[in-house]
Amino acid sequence: MNNAQINFVVVGALLCVVTVGAWWMFFRTDLIVGEQLALNYCGSCHALRPGDPPRSGPTLWRVAGRRAGGLKGYDYSPAFRLQVSEAGFIWDRPRLEAFIENPQSVLQATNMTQTSKGHPLTFDGVNDRRFRNDLTAFLLQLGHPPQTP
Numbered sequence: 768m769n770n771a772q773i774n775f776v777v778v779g780a781l782l783c784v785v786t787v788g789a790w791w792m793f794f795r796t797d798l799i800v801g802e803q804l805a806l807n808y809c810g811s812c813h814a815l816r817p818g819d820p821p822r823s824g825p826t827l828w829r830v831a832g833r834r835a836g837g838l839k840g841y842d843y844s845p846a847f848r849l850q851v852s853e854a855g856f857i858w859d860r861p862r863l864e865a866f867i868e869n870p871q872s873v874l875q876a877t878n879m880t881q882t883s884k885g886h887p888l889t890f891d892g893v894n895d896r897r898f899r900n901d902l903t904a905f906l907l908q909l910g911h912p913p914q915t916p
């Protein structure tokens with residue numbers, strides 16, 4: 768190999784490293800960020816782990832795979848109960864992500880999005896796509912054993 772060829776290979780390799788690095792920085796899923804977002808956006812109304820003090824909303828521990836409105840012992844609002852009995856779905860990735868983006872697009876009128884007695888706070892959704900991705904990924908594994916790909 769002459770010098771020009773070596774330079775070509777070195778520059779090519781560097782470009783690959785920079786591209787992969789940038790891709791990783793921008794598109795990787797970050798569960799630590801996801802947990803912080805969950806604490807900030809959801810933690811005021813939802814317990815995340817079994818030892819957390821109870822809050823106004825149902826716990827998000829093992830929310831993935833749970834039937835909507837299906838947490839035993841939690842007193843859902845009548846509006847929420849009516850809608851999930853009609854829609855009858857399981858919380859999976861697309862449902863959680865859509866709900867986090869815009870709760871009203873999945874279920875109308877819940878105690879979560881309407882200020883009501885006992886629920887003085889409201890939540891209207893997370894706009895940032897990366898934040899939603901990290902938050903959804905965190906919720907999907909919360910209370911579940913790590914997935915092997």
Ligand code: HEC
Nearest residue numbers: 808809812824825835836843844847877878879888889890
């Ligand atoms: C203002 C308080 C509040 C905030 C903030 C909030 N929630 Fe809720 N959430 C509730 C309440 C209350 C309910 C129960 C709805 C009902 O009974 O009408 C609920 C219900 C839910 C449900 C349905 C659970 C089930 O068992 O079917 C999910 C999923 C959920 N919230 C996720 C989230 C996520 C994720 C966040 C943060 C991004 C969040 N919530 C932020 C109050 C809140």
